[in-house]
Amino acid sequence: MEFKIKYYKDLVSFHIPDQNVLGNILPNTAPAAVSEAEEVARALSVPFGTPRLSEIVRSGEKIVIVTSDITRPVPSKIIIPHLLDELGKAGVKDEDVTIVFGLGSHRKQTEEEQKSLVGEEVYSRVKCVDSDPEDCVHLGVCRNGTPVDIFRTVAEADRRILVGNVEYHYFAGYSGGMKAIMPGVSSRAAIQANHKNMIHPGAFAGNLKDNPVRDDIEETADFISVD
Secondary structure, X not given: OEEEEEEOOEEEEEEOOHXXXXXXXXXXXXXXXXXXXXXXXXXXXXXXXXXXXXXXXXXXXXXXXXXXXXXXXXXXXXXXXXXXXXXXXXXXXXXXXXXXXXXXXXOOOOHHHHHHHHOHHHHHHOEEEEOOOOOEEEEEEOXXXXXXXXXXXXXXXXXXXXXXXXXXXXXXXXXXXXXXXXOOOEOHHHHHHHHHHHHOOOOOOOOOOOOHXXXXXXXXXXXXXXX
C-alpha cells in the first residue's frame, strides 16, 4: 500500500507491503464551525476567568509578545494580528509593542524566517527581534538552583504576553505557558541548569508532580509576571 505523511511543508510518499499493513488509523472528521482566525478573535473576546486583554493593558505601557521560533508549529501569523487588534482597543500603539521570538538555545533566525512566522503586515507594523541568551537580567534563583536570567527586552517590559502551543513534552510535562520564558527567553546557564534535570525520574511527558524541569518553569512566574 502507498501512504503519504506530512513532512514540514511537503508530503512524503512511502510504500508498505500489503501483508505488513494491519490498518490505517485516522482521526475522526470534525468540520470546523469557524476559521482559525475567527476562533482566535472569539477566544480573545471571551477569555476564561480573566478580563479581556484590552481591559488589562493600558495605553503607554511597553508590551512584549513572546512567541516561538521556526522549530515550533505555533500559528503566530494567525494569532498575533488579533492580539494587536485587542491591544489597540486599549489604546496601545504599535510602536510600544515588541514581538520576541523565544530561541532558547537555538540559532538566530533570518529576517525571512521572522517574516514567515508573523506575516509581512505584522513584521512591518511592530518591532520583531530574536531573544538573546547573552543579554539577560538576573532576577533570582529557583529552589532547584536554576538561575532566573531573562532576556532584557522581556524582563524590562510592562506587560508580557506569551503565545505558544500546548502539547505533551517528553521531559517538561507539557509545552506551552511559562515555557516561553523558561527556557524560551532565558540565558544559556539557566537553560543548561534546567535541562540537566531531564534525567530525573519525574521528568516525563504529562507529569507535573515532582518534575524538577517543570518546577523551574512554573517557579519562574514568581519572578516575572505574564498575561
